[in-house]
Amino acid sequence: MSVPHTKTLVVVGGGAAGLFCAVNAARLAPSLSVVLLEKSNKLLSKVKISGGGRCNVTHACFDRDRLPGFYPRGTQFVKRYQHSFFTTDTIEWFAERKVKLKTETDGRMFPVTDSSQTIIDTLLQEATLHRVAIRLQTGVRAVEPQGDRLAVHTLNGESLFADYCCIACGGFSQPASFDFIRALGHTIEDPVPSLFTFNAPRHPIVSLQGVSVQEVSVKISGTKLVQTGPVLITHWGLSGPAVLKLSAYGARELAKKNYSFDIQVNWLAASGHTAVTLSSFFSEQRLLHPTQKISNGKLQGIPQRLWEFFLEQAAIVATRRWADLSRKEENQLIRLLTDMSMHIEGKTTFKEEFVTAGGIELSGIDAATMMSKLVPNLYFAGEIMNVDGVTGGFNFQHAWSSGMLAARSIAASL
Ligand SMILES: Cc1cc2nc3c(=O)[nH]c(=O)nc-3n(C[C@H](O)[C@H](O)[C@H](O)COP(=O)(O)OP(=O)(O)OC[C@H]3O[C@@H](n4cnc5c(N)ncnc54)[C@H](O)[C@@H]3O)c2cc1C
Incomplete structure (x- = not known):
């Protein structure tokens, strides 16, 4: 009697996107054997420290015309996939697992416990419930198509053979870290940091550290990049939502300037004074x-x-x-x-949230399924792709949505 072949999904990376893909694929397709490989000795380490330890899970943006605009890279891609797993679906998914989210005045959504551990516990309970096999300290060095399967080679010298593979390794800061994905034929947009604050340590304004103004317009001189919103003066320069948004929309341009540039600040943006x-x-x-x-x-x-x-x-x-x-x-x-006018010299990573702009070029990924257009049954989820959002929960929203879409597509193809 022939034993039915159980299909296998190998998920590479135990962050938000990888875990969400793994637990949902295992839940939607109970016959699927799901193995998650994580390079480090911890799962969900970014979730743990996210949002100052509170985890800003998503954003209270319920307007499909507006959500894509919060992603400086990936606007069109998000526009195509968002109807399949929207912010409301994230809220519902967690609510079904007894995790209530609350909304702060700026739209950020956190668990009512104010603890990222609530999110970690929920995802790990789901992994146990649906029998996801988790292997820590198992980094992947290559994924290689072999016939209609995929060979996943680990740094420990082992090879796993999978029917499906979802790569969810997060954002890498070094272009060389993407080599194993380039080897699969995918093009990579070079990574640059996004979501940082502006340094101007020698400017006299830093003596006013702690002072904030609710509506300030900040423009990068000589460009069209301008953002309006709250600005906070810090002991090293300027921070606050307007600055962070500007750093996200200007991530590439500012990297080219080696973070040495001038800004023009209108402190009276609220009053409309000229x-x-x-x-x-x-x-x-x-x-x-x-x-x-x-x-x-x-x-x-x-x-x-x-x-x-x-x-x-x-x-x-x-x-x-x-x-x-x-x-x-x-x-x-x-x-x-x-x-x-202020001269900016350098940047500082915002401790609450930072992200990598760049990653797998989106023309190589099907937005409806997250499947590679080049390698059948190979999927991507999360920050590894060239999608990143501004602060406020948009980056996790992309991790949840892409992880879920990959999971649904794999389950549907069984
Ligand atoms: C300090 C901080 C705070 C943040 N706060 C927020 C927030 O509140 N809200 C929000 O929306 N976003 C936040 N972000 C951004 C958010 O954390 C990321 O966008 C999100 O975690 C991306 O999820 P991911 O699963 O794609 O990648 P990651 O969370 O980076 O997970 C990738 C995993 O893959 C593993 N890995 C890498 N390479 C390999 C390999 N070769 N083999 C096996 N495993 C591998 C890594 O060790 C890691 O565990 C924050 C980021 C930081 C740094």
Whole structure:
């Protein structure tokens, strides 16, 4: 009597995308034998430290027209696959496993426990429930098509033969780390970092560390790259959502500049003031409040310490009154408020979340299934592909969606 051949899926990489693919493939196809190979001695290590240890699982973005725009690389790809596993599906998947998510005011979603361990425990329970075989300290050095199967060669010198393989190794910082994927015929977009803050340690503004402004427009000089949002002054430069978004959309361009570039900052983006409207506002102040000290008349939205900094930079003494504000001083103040130049020299990785831009070129991957267009039954999931999002849970959302799509496609083809 012939024994029915049990088909095997080998998942390479035990991060969010690999685990999600493995547990869902095993759940959807109970006859499938699922083996997960992880190079290190830990699973889900990034999930553990993500979101400051709270894990920003996804984003409360429920508009299909908007979600793809949060991915500086992969916008069109996300647009094609998002209907199959959207943010609402992530929320539901975790809710079905008794993990409730809460939404913060900026749209980030976290487990109500405020602990990334909740997410880890859930994924590991699913792995046990659906009998995913997990092998730690088993790095993969090559994947090779052999007939209609795939040989997965490990760094330990072992070869596993699989009917399906899903590569979910995350983002590599070195181009050479992608060699085993290039060997399969895929093209790689060179990796560069995304989601970093701007260093300007010698700029006097760093003395205001801790000061934040709610709506600031930051532009990379000489480019069209501009973002508006909250900015935080730190002891080494500028941070906050506007800066992080700019680092993501400008990841390639800023890498080319070796992170040495100039920015122009409009601290009054919220008020919509221009040089012309500010000038008439100052004329009005001269008329209406001639004896009031300028230092007591800060503009709306500008913290007092920042206002005093601008006055100091414009060489306006603290005792100066509106009536005595000269045209030259006024022009200087307007420039600092609406078009302040800063030289940026270097970057700092944002500790809450960082990601690699670059990876497997998307033209080689079918967005409906995550299957390679070059090697049958080879799948990809997560950050290894040239998809990355801005901060806020979009990177995990891509890991969940791509992992699920690969799992569903494998289960459906059995
Ligand atoms: C500090 C930090 C905080 C973050 N916080 C958030 C957040 O709150 N929200 C969010 O959306 N995103 C966050 N991110 C981004 C997010 O963590 C990643 O986008 C996501 O983890 C990618 O998942 P992945 O499974 O594709 O890759 P990874 O999580 O990197 O997992 C890949 C796994 O593959 C293994 N591996 C690599 N090569 C091999 C090999 N040859 N053989 C076998 N195994 C291999 C690695 O050891 C690793 O375990 C954060 C990132 C960092 C660094």
